[in-house]
Amino acid sequence: MHLAYPAVLAALLFCTGLYGVLARRNAILVLMSVELMLNAVNLNLVAFDVWLRDTLHAGQALTLFVIAVAAAEIGIGLAIVLMVYRSRGTADVDRLRDSVESDATDEAAATSAEDAAAESARTEADARAKKAEATA
Numbered sequence: 001m002h003l004a005y006p007a008v009l010a011a012l013l014f015c016t017g018l019y020g021v022l023a024r025r026n027a028i029l030v031l032m033s034v035e036l037m038l039n040a041v042n043l044n045l046v047a048f049d050v051w052l053r054d055t056l057h058a059g060q061a062l063t064l065f066v067i068a069v070a071a072a073e074i075g076i077g078l079a080i081v082l083m084v085y086r087s088r089g090t091a092d093v094d095r096l097r098d099s100v101e102s103d104a105t106d107e108a109a110a111t112s113a114e115d116a117a118a119e120s121a122r123t124e125a126d127a128r129a130k131k132a133e134a135t136a
Contacts, residue, residue, distance in 0.1 A: 001050075003047060003048070003051045006043055006044070006046075006047035007044065007047060009043065010040040010041070010043040010044045010047070011040070013036055013037070013039060013040035013043065014036075014037050014040035014041070016033075016036060017033045017034065017035075017036035017037035017040060018033075018037060019033075020032065020033025020036065021033045021034060021037070024093075025092050025093050025094050026091055026092060026093070027081045027084070027091045027092075027093055027096075028078070028081055028091060030093065031073075031074060031077045031078065031081070034073070035070060035074065038066060038070045041066060042063045042066055042067065045059040045060070045062050045063045045066070046059055046060055046063055047059075049063075084096065
């Protein structure tokens with residue numbers, strides 16, 4: 001078997017996964033695209049292992065490791081997506097990013113308003129203390 005066939009198939013799978021990561025807005029579809037990219041890497045590992053006739057089968061062993069890591073990534077990633085969906089009501093990546101940025105802006109504005117109020121209170125207290133010292 002020629003090495004070109006699985007290499008071309010893996011390249012197509014990887015490009016499809018990359019397009020999915022860059023173009024999709026749904027977090028679950030992004031996770032599926034990452035899995036597609038990992039499967040393209042697995043295909044390359046096994047194809048090169050067969051092509052090189054490795055006696056230790058290092059490519060196949062590494063493929064099993066990548067599959068285990070991918071399973072853990074999907075489990076944790078799906079749990080995070082479900083938690084975010086329950087708390088925010090959407091799995092749209094763009095909306096989540098916009099809501100986080102607006103939350104950070106709101107928190108920064110609230111913090112700066114609190115800081116300004118505290119500074120104003122300190123200034124008034126200092127003025128009262130100086131006035132009390134001057135009259136005493």
